[in-house]
Amino acid sequence: MSQSRIFSGIQPSGELHLGNYLGAVKNWVTLQRQHESFFCIVDYHAITLPYEPEDLRRRTREMAVSLLAAGVDPSACTLFVQSAVPEHTELAWIFNTVTPLGELERQTQFKEKSARQESILAGILNYPVLQAADILLYKADLVPVGEDQVQHLELSREIARRWNARFDPGYRAAVEARSAATQGGDADTAEHTGFFPEPKPLLTPTRRIMGLDGRTKMSKSLGNTIGLLEESKDIWDKLRPAMTDPARVRRTDPGTPEVCNIYHLHKAFSPPPTVEHVAVQCSTAGWGCIDCKKVLLESIDRELVPIRARARELRADQTTVQRTLADGAVRAREVASATMVETKNLMGLS
Numbered sequence: 001m002s003q004s005r006i007f008s009g010i011q012p013s014g015e016l017h018l019g020n021y022l023g024a025v026k027n028w029v030t031l032q033r034q035h036e037s038f039f040c041i042v043d044y045h046a047i048t049l050p051y052e053p054e055d056l057r058r059r060t061r062e063m064a065v066s067l068l069a070a071g072v073d074p075s076a077c078t079l080f081v082q083s084a085v086p087e088h089t090e091l092a093w094i095f096n097t098v099t100p101l102g103e104l105e106r107q108t109q110f111k112e113k114s115a116r117q118e119s120i121l122a123g124i125l126n127y128p129v130l131q132a133a134d135i136l137l138y139k140a141d142l143v144p145v146g147e148d149q150v151q152h153l154e155l156s157r158e159i160a161r162r163w164n165a166r167f168d169p170g171y172r173a174a175v176e177a178r179s180a181a182t183q184g185g186d187a188d189t190a191e192h193t194g195f196f197p198e199p200k201p202l203l204t205p206t207r208r209i210m211g212l213d214g215r216t217k218m219s220k221s222l223g224n225t226i227g228l229l230e231e232s233k234d235i236w237d238k239l240r241p242a243m244t245d246p247a248r249v250r251r252t253d254p255g256t257p258e259v260c261n262i263y264h265l266h267k268a269f270s271p272p273p274t275v276e277h278v279a280v281q282c283s284t285a286g287w288g289c290i291d292c293k294k295v296l297l298e299s300i301d302r303e304l305v306p307i308r309a310r311a312r313e314l315r316a317d318q319t320t321v322q323r324t325l326a327d328g329a330v331r332a333r334e335v336a337s338a339t340m341v342e343t344k345n346l347m348g349l350s
């Protein structure tokens with residue numbers, strides 16, 4: 001077990017899809033054995049877009065089932081729901097007071113999500129501030145996420161730096177000493193991490209999974225997803241018409257695997273010899289796209305059938321799922337409340 005601590009979150013804004021799974025959750029399952037890990041179902045984030053309360057309750061339960069079925073193991077990590085730990089919003093308010101508005105307005109996700117709304121809520125703008133609080137409350141140094149979250153994480157690092165520079169006397173002294181040493185030609189002074197460490201992203205090889213349209217990121221809110229727990233037949237109904245190499249118009253046209261979304265999914269799910277075979281069959285027109293998709297479905301099923309089976313068991317045992325989340329919240333609060341006591345003390349708050 002390393003000294004690093006990791007934190008990562010997922011919104012219960014819809015079903016867990018293959019983008020979430022390959023970009024983040026599959027990595028959580030490996031990392032939970034290597035680092036002290038906190039995984040959070042971030043329901044406060046999910047309410048920044050329109051929603052129905054009953055749907056949110058159901059989706060939060062379903063997200064817990066999906067994560068546990070995918071291999072998140074409560075004996076190896078802390079799994080909890082964000083709104084059960086009020087320190088998240090408490091620290092977010094504090095971070096709002098050190099975050100420049102311009103930084104928030106520059107965030108790509110804010111621009112994209114607000115463009116889809118008639119009336120823009122402050123919650124969408126402040127989303128990355130709450131995200132910084134989620135991570136820094138646990139003083140996590142590593143955050144396994146998909147590529148879309150890297151910009152937000154850079155803002156979390158900026159918020160940590162700004163807060164440390166304002167309220168951590170040790171950090172301020174170290175920065176001043178470093179600057180004096182640099183001016184004196186001695187740049188070799190030790191780094192001072194600061195009260196809040198600057199978290200780094202941990203990306204997987206499948207850092208950005210495209211949706212079935214092949215054009216936009218696979219995303220719950222765009223309706224272009226394959227759900228982790230979808231049955232084989234339903235996955236096939238989505239795969240069959242899914243976008244492939246746009247230049248491959250006729251069955252006899254040779255394709256270019258690297259530009260095909262289906263080929264990228266093969267790389268995520270199929271064993272290397274199959275991936276090589278797919279590339280050859282595609283580029284020589286040996287296979288048509290439907291042949292290629294059938295083999296992909298077999299590979300997806302090999303990985304997901306056991307996950308679906310575990311999910312069915314968990315759905316039938318909601319008491320265990322709820323107890324797991326409640327235990328996780330207790331453990332998370334121990335760490336979160338200790339951070340808040342120290343934070344408030346350094347800031348002169350009661």
Ligand code: AQP
Nearest residue numbers: 010011013019020023024145146208209218219220221
């Ligand atoms: N398409 C993707 N490829 C790789 N990684 C992805 N992630 C999301 N989509 C992809 C990663 O999954 C984790 C959890 O995501 P989230 O639900 O908290 O937020 P999100 O990025 O906003 O996911 P969606 O599906 O796009 O949700 P909506 O549509 O509700 O906003 C994150 O680590 C994310 O990087």
